[in-house]
Amino acid sequence: MLKTRTNILKCISKQVNCGNPLIRLFSVFKWNQNCSCHNVEVPICPTRDVRIHQLRHHTKEIIGPCPKSCDTLQVEPCMTDPCVLDPCLPQPKVVIVGAGMAGLSAAHRLASCGLKNFEVLEATDRPGGRIHSCWLGNVVGELGAQWIAGGSEANPIFTLACIEGLLKEPLSRRKVSKEDIICLISDGRAIDTYSATVGINIFQNVRRQAFSLFSTDTQKGHGSLQKFLETRICEELKLVPEEKRVDVARAVSGMTNTLRTRWGTDLTNMSADAYGSFIEIPGQAVRVPLGFVGVLGPLLKAIPKQKINYCKEVEYIKWDTGSPRVLVRCCEGEPIPADFCIVTCSLGVLKERHDTMFQPPLPEEKVEAIKALGYGHLNKLIMEYSRPFWACGEGSLLLSWDTNELAERCCWSRGISVIEEAPGSANMLMTTVGGPEACAMEECSDEEVAVLLTQTLRTFTGDFSLPFPVNILRSKWSSDKNFRGANSYMGLHAKVSHQCELGRPLPGACNPGAPVLLFAGEATSPGHFSTVQGARMSGVREAERILKLVR
Template identity: 45%
Template sequence: MSVSRCWDQPRVIIVGAGLAGLSAAQKFKQCDFHNFVILEANKRPGGRVNSYWMGDAVVELGAQWINGGSVANSIYNLASCEGLIPDPVERKTDNYSDETVFFTSDGRAIKPQRSEYLTFERIKKQAKALFSTPAGQRKGNLMHFFAVRMQQEILRYPEEWRYDAERIMCGLSNGIRSRWGEDLSNLSAGQFGSFHNLNGGLVRLPAGFLGITAPLLRNLPAENIKYNRKVDCISWGEDLVNSMGTRAVVKCCGGEQHCADYILITISLGVLKKHMDDLFTPRLPEYKREAINKLGYGHVTKVFLEYGLPWWAEGKASMKLAWSMDEIAERNDWKKGISSIEEVPASKQILVFSVGGPEARVLESCDENDIANEFTILLRKFTGDPTIPYPCNVLKTTWSSDDKFLGSFSFNAVGSGVGHRKDLSNPLPGICDPDPPILMFAGEATCDKYFSTAHGARMSGLREAQRILSLIHKFKGPPPIKTCSS
C-alpha cells in the first residue's frame, strides 16, 4: 500500500519511540511515506525495552521474554529474521518441574506434588472462563475468586498436607500478582480471561531484548527521530484550524513546536492517567477519559543481585517462596511481594526477583544497601542457611518513579474491560465523525487481547500506521482543512 510520489505527503508526528512508535515508523518507511517525526522524551529508543550489561550477563530492565514463540507473534518473526533467536529455540514454560522447590518462612523446603500445580492451574482456568460467562455473572475481584476456590480445594487434601498445600498455592498466586503488578483485589475476575496467551512458550533473546529495535531503526534517517523531546502539550481540533490553519500542534517542554495533520500518541497509560487533563487542548472526550481512568496500570520492580562467588550450584538457584495466607494478608513489607528468585539466564553470578503492586513502588525508593541486607536476611530465613553471603552489587529498576513511564504495563482493573481498551484505541475525531481523525492512540494498553506485551505494543503501532496510510490514500495526500469560512 505504497504512497504515490505524485501526492503531497501529510505531516505526521509520532509521540514516543517505544515498540509501538518504532513499528509505526517502520510501516511508514515500507510504504514510501517519509514525512513523519518521532518525538522521544528519553535519550534512547525502545521505551519499556531496556537491556543492560551487568557482571557476566545481559539483564533485562524491561521486557524480558517474547510471550509466545511462534509465527503468530510479530516480535518473534522480527527477531527470527534478524537472527536474534538461537537454533534450537529455548522455550521457558510455567509447567510443573520436578526440580521446583518451595521454601517457607520457617526454613523448610517443600517439594511440591504435581497435584498442587494441577489444582492451581485448574483454578486459573476457571477464573479465565469467567470471561465467557454472561456479563452479570462476571463481577468481583480476582483475589476473592482465588481465595474461595483455594480454600475449597485445600479442604480436599488430607489434613496433614493442607498446611503445605496452602503455602504452595499462596506462593503461586503471589506470582500472578508479580506478573500483573497489582494486588489481586484490584484485578477484575471477569476480565482475567480477556488476555490471550500465544503458543510457543517464553523465548529469550540472548544478546538482549533491545536488539529487537535494530531492524526498526536501521532504515530510519536521523531527521525522522528526535530524542530528549518531552511533549508538554498537544493542541488539536477545530479551534486550532481556525486560529492557525493547522489541524494539530505538538509543543515540547523546551518550547519547540511541530505542526501536524495526524498525531500518533504512544505514551504509556501511566503518563496518560497523570497528565491527560493538561496534555491535551481541548481535553479528551469523557468516554476516552473514562477508559484511561478505569483501566489498571501495574507496577513491577526488578532487582538484580550480583555475587562475587556464587553460593549456589550452577542452574540450581531457582526457588519459590511459599508464604502462608496470614503472612501475605498483611502487606507491610516489600519482601512479601517476592514469589520467586531466579538465576539470570547465561549468568553464573546474578540472581533476580520481581515485586509487583504497591510494594514495587516502596522497593524503588529503597537504598541498594538496604535491599541487599533485607534480601540476605530473607534468604537466610527461608533456606535456613545462615552462611549465605551478601551480594556485591545490586541493580533495581525504576519504571514507576520515571516520569516518562510511571509504571510497567496495563491490566484490567475491577470495573474495566475490553470495551475500555477499544475506547482508548479509537481515534479522535471518531471514524463516524464528519472530520477525519487527528489523534491516533497506540501502545500495549490499546490492544484488547495482548495488552502488557511487546507484540501487543508492536501490533498497535502497525494498526495505527495502517489507519493513517488508509487516510492518505483516501484523500490522495493530506486531509482537507476546513475553517469556519470554508
C-alpha cells in the first residue's frame, strides 16, 4: 500500500512581511497546495461489488474464487472500522466552521468513516487555528501551541506526531528543575539559591493544595484562585526565617505570576474550586522539532483538499428552520444549506459574536455557559540576537516582580514571568506575555516592544550593556477577530457543567428529532480545556455524534 509522508521543510515556502523589515518569517500553511505529495484513498475492505473497482487499483493479492454476490474477484480479508457508513445510503451534508485542530479532527473522522459530503469553512488563509509555526532565522518559532503537554501515548496529539514521524529519539522534552531557574528582582540582583529554592517549594506545595480542592474538598466556596493562594502562602511564609522572608516572598510572587502567563488572566478571575478540574496527562512536555504544525499532516492528507475552503468568514448561521435544517452564510458567496453544522470557533469569538452569529439566538443556558467560562489573553514573543549574552543550556530567568509592582500595571512588561532560550537555537530568547498586558503589547510597534523588553532585562540583571534584539517575532491573538484571545480557563463562577453545556448540541435532547448545531473546540472539552488534545477530542466527539445518527 502506498504510504505518503509530508516533508515539512518543503512546505515552508511562503514569505510574509509582518511590517518590520528585520523580521523574516515563513508561514507554514496550505499543505495540499505546497506539498508534492498527493492524497491516496486507502480502500476499506469491501463487502459489496460497488467497491471492487476501487480495490483493484490498490491490491495485488487475489485469493480464492469470487463470492456468489459478485462476478469479480475476492480479496484477502482485512480489519474494518465498525463506524464505516453504508455507501449505498444517502449521506447528510455537514458544514464545519473552522479548520483548527477541532474542525480538522471532525472532518478527518467523517472522511475516514466514509462520510464524504462535508465542507470546512476557514476564515483565515491557513489551517491550524491557534497552531501557527513560523520561521525566524533558521529556527521554527511557535506563535501558538508549542509543546505536546503530556508526551505519551495517552495524548492523541502525541500519537499524531508519531504517525507523521515528527518525533525522533531522543525526544526533545521540556526538562525544568528548580536548579535551572534563576530568580531576578527589579533592583538588579539575583535571589540566593536557598531563598529561591524555598520560595519555589512553597509555591509548588500551595499550588498542589489548590489543585486538589476540586477532587478532595467537598466544602466549596473558596473564592478566587488568587485569594486561596495568598492565604496559604502567607501561612507558609511565617515559617521562613525572618532574614530570608523578603527574598523568599519575591521568589513566590514570581512563581505565582507564571500562572498568569499560563492561563492569560489575573488569578482573581479564576475559580479556586474548579482549578483542579484540569487533567494532567502523564509524560513530560515534548517539542516537535520541525514545527507543531506538523501534527496537522495526517489530518490534511486524509481530507480531500477541495473540502477545505480558506478565507471563508461565516457571517451568520440560521438553524432550526425546517428545510434546509441549517443555512450557513459567509461574508461572500451564496448561503450553504446543510443537515448538520459543527461550530469550532474559539470561545473568544463566541463571547463577541454569539448574539449576531446565530439565528435564532442561542438558548439562555448556552449563553450563560459562554459568559461563565473565561478566555485568556496570551502572546508569544521571540527575540533574535546577533550574539547570545547567555550561556547555552544554563537555565531560565524568572522575573520576580513583587506584589506592589504587579499591582501598579504601569506597562505590559508586568505580564512577563519567565524568559528562556528558544529551543533549537543558540541566539534566541522567548517569553510569553499574559493577561491584559498581552493586549497592551499588541498595540505597540516592534521597535517599542524591543526597547521595553531590553529595558526590563537590563533592570533585572543589573547589566545596562545588554544588546537590543536584531529581530523579533510575536503573536497578536487578542486583536485578531478570528480568535479574540488564546485559550479558555475556569472563570470565577464557572463549573464543569458549563463546559458540558457549551458542548451540548442544539436543539437539545428534549426536542424530538436530530440536533442541527454541534459545538466543538478546546473550551467544550471538560478536563482538557485550553489544550490541543482537548480540541482534537472534541472534534472527534462531534463527528461521532453525527455518525451515530446517520449510521
